[in-house]
Amino acid sequence: MTLPAGDAEAPEPTTAERALSLLDTASSLTVRALGEQHDLDTPISVHGSRLRLWAPLDAPLTSAAARATGGLAVVLDVTDVAPVAVRDRIRARLTLAGRLHLAHLADNGLGVHLRVDVAHAVLATPYGTGALTAADLALAAPDPLARHEAALLTHFADEHPDALTVLTRLLDPALLARHPEVRPFALDRHGxxxxxxxxxxxxxxxxxxxxxxxxxxxxxxxxHELLTAAEYGLPTRHR
Structure with a gap:
């Protein structure tokens, strides 16, 4: 079937929700401070515009934070990479500016928990850039599927290629005229x-x-509802 033109008002996460979802699922980030760059392999605990990180006790960043009065001015960089193998896998880059503080010693005594009070942020995607304030982040929440997205997408791509083929029936045939390779690229609560x-x-x-x-x-x-719509030629919103 042929769908109507893409729905410009189709629901999707807000810029703030995208940013928090990225932070909530990140396992590494780069911290820029005092003209130096520090790469940290750490999950990020998200509390609105306040973030918590872990760093080794002997890391230069830890020492710099300990010496800073009123917090250390930092810029954080986090990259969103699609979990399914495609060309151009980078889906977004998030840059946050704020002040970093020592929170407390980790339970194992080998590291410290750091707190970042975010002042503002910018989320850049291939389709545009959005600026965020601390208030924007404080009022938003990560997408409920964010922590499961990678597993769901890879499972879908690896185990259900037949279902993926069925879903292409929902697309405008003109999009398939050149026989593109179709892969699941992202998902959230909206689609x-x-x-x-x-x-x-x-x-x-x-x-x-x-x-x-x-x-x-x-x-x-x-x-299941999307697959049923594809099987029976029912109209579905898309963008």
């Missing part, structure tokens, strides 16, 4: 994003769930 990859470029298309998914179990129901 699934497919990457259509051509030899000379790509296009990302969002398939919108009939209603937002509240958790992973609900996500299964929403995917």
């Amino acid at each position: 699934l994003v497919l990457r259509l990859d051509h030899p000379d470029g790509h296009r990302d298309v969002r398939l919108v769930f009939p209603q937002p998914a509240r958790d992973t179990e609900d996500f299964g129901h929403r995917m």
Whole structure:
């Protein structure tokens, strides 16, 4: 079937929600302070505009934070990489500016917990850039599927290629005229994003769930609804 033109008002996470989802799932980041760059392999604990990190006790960043009065001015860089192998896998880059403070010694005595009070942030994607204030972050929350996205996408790509083929029936046939490789690229509570990859470029298309998914179990129901729509030629919102 042929769908109507893409829905410009199709729901998707806000810029603040995207930023917090990225932070909530990151396992590493770069901290820039005092003209130096520090790469940390650490999960990030997100509390609105306040972040908590872990750093080794003997790390230069720890020493710099201990010497700083009123907090150390820092810039954090976090990159969002698609979990499924595609060309141009970087989905977003998040830059946050704020002040870093020593919080407390880690329980194992080998590191310290650091607190970052974010003043402002910028989220850059291939489709645009959005500026965020501390208030924007404080009022938002990570997407409920963010921590499960990588596992869900890789499982879908590896174990259900037949279902992926069925979902392409929801797309405008013109998008498939050049026989692109179709891969699951992103997902959130509002829908699934497919990457259509051509030899000379790509296009990302969002398939919108009939209603937002509240958790992973609900996500299964929403995917079933999309597949049913594809099987029976029912109209579905997309962008």
